[in-house]
Structures are given as C-alpha cells and as structure tokens.
Amino acid sequence: DIQMTQSPSSLSASVGDRVTITCRASQGISNYLAWFQQKPGKAPKSLIYAASSLQSGVPSKFSGSGSGTDFTLTISSLQPEDFATYYCQQYNSYPPTFGQGTRLEIK
C-alpha cells in the first residue's frame, strides 16, 4: 500500500495568516491526490482533487500543487471557519490511502 505522510501533524496559526500543509507519498502517484477538510463531529468535505483542481463551491483561498510524491495545500487569509483537520488522500492505486491528518488550530 502507498503510505501518505503529512507534515506538520498540528499547526497553530492566527486569523489572516497563510499556511501550507505538506503531503508526501511513499511512491509516485502522478497527480492522483485529493485534500479534505473535517470539522469535529462532521463528515469530511472535499476541497481539491487531481492535486490542484478545486471542487465546486470551494473558495479560491484553498489551493493545491504538486505531482509525483510531494504535494502541498495552501490556505490563504485564514478565517475562523478554516480551523479544522485536513487530510490528503492518494487514489493512484488500490487501496486509496489517507495521510494521518493535520490539525489546524487557532493561535
């Protein structure tokens, strides 16, 4: 199975900040990489697929990049509703696997 490793595991930031989360795959996955946001007690929400394509309705403050093994999710101008846990997921090969998550907290 392909292992996905996110860094950092947790991150403290302030409203208005710009943050970047990194996701690394244990082998090349082309651009078959998705990002999800999850708030406590809620279902995950899809943000990005194909490494950089924004899902419908997701604000442009979220952006993704990367290809191969290294990927990033950038969130600009943090707002209170952005504080959540973020997961990356590869879907290049079965089984699809998720990173361990990055908890974004308010400083």
Place this chain on the structure above:
Amino acid sequence: EVQLVESGGGLVQPGGSLRLSCAASGFTFSSYWMSWVRQAPGKGLEWVANIKQDGSEKYYVDSVKGRFTISRDNAKNSLYLQMNSLRAEDTAVYYCAREIEAAAGTSDYWGQGTLVTVSS
C-alpha cells in the same frame, strides 16, 4: 442537492454481523462509483471499499476482505455494506461517499456517517 443518508449502525458483539445502507438522492446514482470510508473514534480516515456503477467491479482494503461485501441497488438508489465476523477494530463511523466522475478512488460528497460499535 446531493444527499447521502446512512443507516444501520449500532452495537454488535464480536463475531456478529451488521448491514449498513446508504440512501442516495439528488443525482443519477447509477452513473457513479460509490464507496464506504470509515473513521475509528479519535483516529484518521480509512477507505474501506468501492463499487462500480453497474456493480461489476468491487475493491476492498485488505483488513476487510472476505468479511465485508459492498453492493448496490440502482433501482432503489441505494448502497450497502454487509459486515460479517466483526471485530473490535471495526468500531468506527462509516461514511457513504460518492466518487468523483474523473476517477474512482476519491469522493466529492459524503453522508453524515453511521456509528458501528463492536463490543461485548
């Protein structure tokens, strides 16, 4: 509006069985791969299984192979997960999810989840 509503979760003893259901609405169910993803309490996300539009292809994570069966009824706009020989480590919230059109394996819409607890 896409809606996915799971049901069927509950408390079951180790070795027992449970069948989860997911009622889909707001889209053409028969046109999409569908999947189940689970999340153990306080843990991360784990993809469990998915199924092709016509049910002809199914994939599972190794930890559930031979114990879980994914199925669908396109006439009823419903997805199912039959879970047998349940273990304590199967305790989780199970989410039903619609996979994206561009490629199988990742999802754009998720249900609210149903909790399965395996305990004696």
